[in-house]
Amino acid sequence: GAGVSQSPSNKVTEKGKDVELRCDPISGHTALYWYRQSLGQGLEFLIYFQGNSAPDKSGLPSDRFSAERTGGSVSTLTIQRTQQEDSAVYLCASSLERTSGRKTDTQYFGPGTRLTVL
């Protein structure tokens, strides 16, 4: 596709259930980022992938959150045992690459997944 896509666009779940959020980056983009945005707030960094590896997981708020990326493309963010405070818009972005000494850091964002935990 032409841009970053995310699915589902909206997800309503009950407290305690697990959810999976999917991100399809732009083809050829090796760097992939997950962010969380609560209502009226800025973006909170969650995790960053370079290829299939995640050099920076420091933003994951708890061990209930995990993410993986396979084949250097699609990424899945999983939230286990969801809590009401997990309600937010989860945004995914990709960029062409991110290498030491030369950073191409323009990120292209997907439309986000709005997660509501009841």
Add this chain to the structure above:
Amino acid sequence: SQQGEEDPQALSIQEGENATMNCSYKTSINNLQWYRQNSGRGLVHLILIRSNEREKHSGRLRVTLDTSKKSSSLLITASRAADTASYFCATDGMGRDDKIIFGKGTRLHILP
């Protein structure tokens, strides 16, 4: 705490006027970017300015960077209703694995 802090938090101006938003940050950066967000969903990249640049233009946008003051400004000239959105600055640190940090944004409202 946030690396990038925009101010003001909210700004309302008349259509046709210029809008200026500021961003301050704390640590040395490799570059700084401005993004726009409509309706609380995906962000759109506007402009990137590198640490060795002082000013950059793109259409009606003008971005300045003062690394000595650790601040940047985004100027939108001749504002239009379609410019109504939230604007975020994002800073990228010097380290290879430094995360890109977004501020909380400035909500800009263009009045007809």
